[in-house]
Amino acid sequence: MSIVYKRSEGLTDAITNYCPGCTHGIITKLVAEVMVELGILGDAIGVAPVGCSVMCYNFFNCDMQQAAHGRAPAVATGIKRVQPDKVVFTYQGDGDLASIGTNEIVHAAHRGEKITTIFVNNAIYGMTGGQMAPTTLIGQKTTTSPLGRTEEHSGKPIRISEMLATIDGAKYVARVTVDKPANIAKAKKAIKKAFQTQLEGKGFAIVEVLSACPTNWGLAPNEALQWLRDNMIPYYPLGTFKDWEEE
Amino acid sequence: MAKILMKGNEAIGEAAIKAGCRYFFGYPITPQTELPEYMSRRLPEEGGVFLQAESEIAAINMVYGAAGSGVRVMTSSSSPGIALKQEGISYICGAMLPCVIVNIVRGGPGLGGIQPAQSDYYQVTRGGGNGDYRLIVYAPANLQETVDIMQEAFDVSEYYRVPVMLVGDGMIGQMMEPIEFKDRQPNFQDKPWATTGTKGERKPNIVNSLYLDPQELENNNLALDKIYKEIEKNEVRYEAVNVEDADVVVVAYGTTSRIVKSVLEECDKEGLKVGLIRPITLWPYPFEAFDKINPECKGILCTEMSLGQMIDDVRIAANGRWKTHFYGRTGGMVPQPDDIKAEIMKILRGEK
Numbered sequence: 001m002s003i004v005y006k007r008s009e010g011l012t013d014a015i016t017n018y019c020p021g022c023t024h025g026i027i028t029k030l031v032a033e034v035m036v037e038l039g040i041l042g043d044a045i046g047v048a049p050v051g052c053s054v055m056c057y058n059f060f061n062c063d064m065q066q067a068a069h070g071r072a073p074a075v076a077t078g079i080k081r082v083q084p085d086k087v088v089f090t091y092q093g094d095g096d097l098a099s100i101g102t103n104e105i106v107h108a109a110h111r112g113e114k115i116t117t118i119f120v121n122n123a124i125y126g127m128t129g130g131q132m133a134p135t136t137l138i139g140q141k142t143t144t145s146p147l148g149r150t151e152e153h154s155g156k157p158i159r160i161s162e163m164l165a166t167i168d169g170a171k172y173v174a175r176v177t178v179d180k181p182a183n184i185a186k187a188k189k190a191i192k193k194a195f196q197t198q199l200e201g202k203g204f205a206i207v208e209v210l211s212a213c214p215t216n217w218g219l220a221p222n223e224a225l226q227w228l229r230d231n232m233i234p235y236y237p238l239g240t241f242k243d244w245e246e247e
Numbered sequence: 248m249a250k251i252l253m254k255g256n257e258a259i260g261e262a263a264i265k266a267g268c269r270y271f272f273g274y275p276i277t278p279q280t281e282l283p284e285y286m287s288r289r290l291p292e293e294g295g296v297f298l299q300a301e302s303e304i305a306a307i308n309m310v311y312g313a314a315g316s317g318v319r320v321m322t323s324s325s326s327p328g329i330a331l332k333q334e335g336i337s338y339i340c341g342a343m344l345p346c347v348i349v350n351i352v353r354g355g356p357g358l359g360g361i362q363p364a365q366s367d368y369y370q371v372t373r374g375g376g377n378g379d380y381r382l383i384v385y386a387p388a389n390l391q392e393t394v395d396i397m398q399e400a401f402d403v404s405e406y407y408r409v410p411v412m413l414v415g416d417g418m419i420g421q422m423m424e425p426i427e428f429k430d431r432q433p434n435f436q437d438k439p440w441a442t443t444g445t446k447g448e449r450k451p452n453i454v455n456s457l458y459l460d461p462q463e464l465e466n467n468n469l470a471l472d473k474i475y476k477e478i479e480k481n482e483v484r485y486e487a488v489n490v491e492d493a494d495v496v497v498v499a500y501g502t503t504s505r506i507v508k509s510v511l512e513e514c515d516k517e518g519l520k521v522g523l524i525r526p527i528t529l530w531p532y533p534f535e536a537f538d539k540i541n542p543e544c545k546g547i548l549c550t551e552m553s554l555g556q557m558i559d560d561v562r563i564a565a566n567g568r569w570k571t572h573f574y575g576r577t578g579g580m581v582p583q584p585d586d587i588k589a590e591i592m593k594i595l596r597g598e599k
């Protein structure tokens with residue numbers, strides 16, 4: 001019998017803490033697979049955020065540092081400036097990156113730090129039990145917007161990829177999702193490109209991945225994916241916003 | 248090496264380089280800005296990296312990443328900037344990363360002022376960040392002592408895997424004094440825990456301060472505590488002058504201790520028996536120095552450029568054996584020799 005599929009060597013044996021139907025698991029796996037395919041696992045140093053993926057330092061089979069909430073890009077900067085020959089990445093949620101950590105991500109992009117960021121946008125604070133994030137959609141009910149987010153009270157959701165694409169130092173910016181196999185394949189390609197951007201020494205690269213949080217959206221896994229298609233993708237269009245190869 | 252004349256902030260930078268520090272992450276703030284400026288010039292010459300961060304928060308987290316990579320790294324700031332660094336310092340302690348933080352203290356609270364102050368004693372010795380952690384805190388009183396400590400600080404921090412903070416004030420940062428750098432080789436420790444890439448040859452290294460299991464967290468904190476006890480045993484530093492037969496003992500550190508010394512010279516000429524305890528480490532605090540004080544001593548005077556913060560440790564040290572008194576100026580005002588003398592006389596005359 002030939003093996004057609006196996007657990008990526010980019011992952012340890014640890015069981016993830018992600019809920020059933022959570023797409024963090026798919027994204028974590030894609031990052032691991034890409035590192036193996038690019039042959040960079042032994043040179044990779046990842047930075048874990050604060051959020052549901054905080055324990056990813058136990059999942060990725062490479063050296064890892066755990067950062068304070070939102071500070072992963074600064075920690076990654078410290079690592080990369082000391083070890084420019086290593087491959088440094090951050091894996092961050094939307095509360096982490098788009099709220100408390102906006103300063104760190106904007107300036108990592110602004111300096112053109114040669115790091116790769118995987119940005120998991122699930123429009124909510126997952127780990128703390130479903131509070132509103134800057135990325136929460138208008139009308140979306142969360143534990144801190146119980147009647148649904150309104151523009152008058154909280155403004156409109158922030159589009160991080162579009163914003164970062166305006167910064168010169170950001171050399172690759174793409175938004176993808178993982179709701180179905182075709183999109184998972186595209187997401188993997190984008191993640192690979194984001195690492196290649198670093199390997200080529202081009203500058204900062206980020207892939208925003210629209211992700212489902214069935215637990216805090218209060219939906220079954222399949223319903224959550226449909227909600228993501230119906231509500232998130234129209235507001236957060238998929239696509240490549242910046243690509244150094246096409247400039 | 249021959250004596251050279253240098254400005255405090257620049258001398259600190261050069262001493263760090265001599266100690267093998269090649270990485271600096273910082274953010275401008277008076278009165279320490281000459282230090283990052285100096286490093287921006289010098290570190291590239293030494294094959295190192297200077298990076299001006301977007302904030303003190305980012306700077307200390309860059310230090311975290313760099314320290315986790317196993318190199319000698321430092322940052323510097325002044326009081327409001329150190330306030331912002333507290334989160335990162337707590338993480339650095341939890342993850343057991345060595346580094347050196349220079350704090351050229353200015354007046355507060357809030358934006359405060361830019362003149363010398365010692366009103367951050369609580370901040371540097373009692374944390375400010377969250378959790379059961381300690382920093383090794385040095386408070387030198389002159390430039391020679393400052394560079395000597397700086398040359399050793401990285402060795403000490405690496406040995407214990409506890410960050411070192413060097414506390415000065417605007418006076419130390421700005422003044423020029425002749426100094427001599429010691430011919431001493433840095434004592435680099437092996438860092439098998441550093442994240443340098445597995446190369447597929449070892450298990451992943453993880454730099455982390457998260458322990459969700461309370462028993463694991465307690466174990467980690469107890470392990471840190473064991474190190475802190477070791478530091479309390481080995482690293483206490485102070486200067487004690489004439490305390491054995493003193494009628495009054497003055498306690499002061501940093502710039503204030505220089506003023507006190509000039510007062511003591513005068514007292515000596517007048518035949519008054521006044522001693523001095525000058526803590527060089529603010530943590531671990533030199534409690535033992537107080538045990539040598541004359542049991543008949545009339546009182547201890549703690550003098551600070553604050554409204555009374557180190558006085559807490561002085562009271563703990565005195566432990567009811569002698570009366571304790573405080574005299575201080577704050578906001579960037581410096582205690583004057585005559586005023587300190589007047590306080591000493593009050594104690595001698597039994598008026599206090």
Ligand SMILES: Cc1ncc(C[n+]2csc(CCOP(=O)(O)OP(=O)(O)O)c2C)c(N)n1
Nearest residue numbers: 050051052069093094095096124125126127
């Ligand atoms: C300084 C600080 N503030 C708040 C928290 C609490 N906290 C933990 S996770 C989290 C939100 C994470 O949300 P997100 O980044 O969207 O990640 P997700 O769990 O959704 O993947 C917050 C606010 C913290 N750990 N540290």
Ligand code: SF4
Nearest residue numbers: 018019022052126213
């Ligand atoms: S709370 Fe949401 S984001 Fe967190 S693991 Fe569960 S489903 Fe995923």
Ligand SMILES: [Mg+2]
Nearest residue numbers: 093094124126
């Ligand atoms: Mg989230």
